[in-house]
Amino acid sequence: MVQANPPSTQGYRIGEAAAASGVSAANIRWYEKQGLVAPQGRSDNSYRLYSAADVHTLRFIRLCRAMDMSLDEVRTLLALDLRSKADCDAACVALDAHLGHVRERLRELRALEKDLLALRDCCDGSGPQCRIIETLHARADAPLPGGERGTPATRHV
Incomplete structure (x- = not known):
C-alpha cells in the first residue's frame, strides 16, 4: 500500500489520516463526535493524532457507508469481535x-x-x-x- 503522506513519528495528523483512509477531515471530525473513532491523542502543537488502527477503522467506516449503512449499523459492526x-x-x-x-x-x-x-x-x-x-x-x-x-x-x- 502506498500512502500519499506518511504519518509523523507520533501518528497521523488529521490530513494524513484523511489521505490514508479516503475519508475527508470533516467526516473524520464528524465520526469523532459520533463516537466511532477517537484520536490517540494530541501532538505538542495540539494537532489530533491517529494511529494505524484508527486509519483502518476509518477505512472500515468508509466501506460500510459506501454500502449505505447507517451510523448505527456501522457502530454495531465496529463493536463486534472478529473471532467471536x-x-x-x-x-x-x-x-x-x-x-x-x-x-x-x-x-x-x-x-x-x-x-x-x-x-x-x-x-x-x-x-x-x-x-x-x-x-x-x-x-x-x-x-x-x-x-x-x-x-x-x-x-x-
Whole structure:
C-alpha cells in the first residue's frame, strides 16, 4: 500500500489520516463526535493524532457507508469481535436487517421510476405548454395524503 503522506513519528495528523483512509477531515471530525473513532491523542502543537488502527477503522467506516449503512449499523459492526462466533451471528443479523432496508429502498426506487416515466409520458414537447410542469404544479396543489400537514416526503435515495 502506498500512502500519499506518511504519518509523523507520533501518528497521523488529521490530513494524513484523511489521505490514508479516503475519508475527508470533516467526516473524520464528524465520526469523532459520533463516537466511532477517537484520536490517540494530541501532538505538542495540539494537532489530533491517529494511529494505524484508527486509519483502518476509518477505512472500515468508509466501506460500510459506501454500502449505505447507517451510523448505527456501522457502530454495531465496529463493536463486534472478529473471532467471536456470537459476534459473527450478530453481524449476520445486522447485515440481514440492512438487506431489508436496501430491498425496501429498491421497491421505493422502482415506484419512483414508474412515476417518473408516467410523468415523462405526459409531454412530448409539441403542445402549447409543458404538461410535465403543469402536472407537477397540480401535484403541489393537491391535498397531502391522509390530510396531514407538513409530512416529509419519502426518501428515495
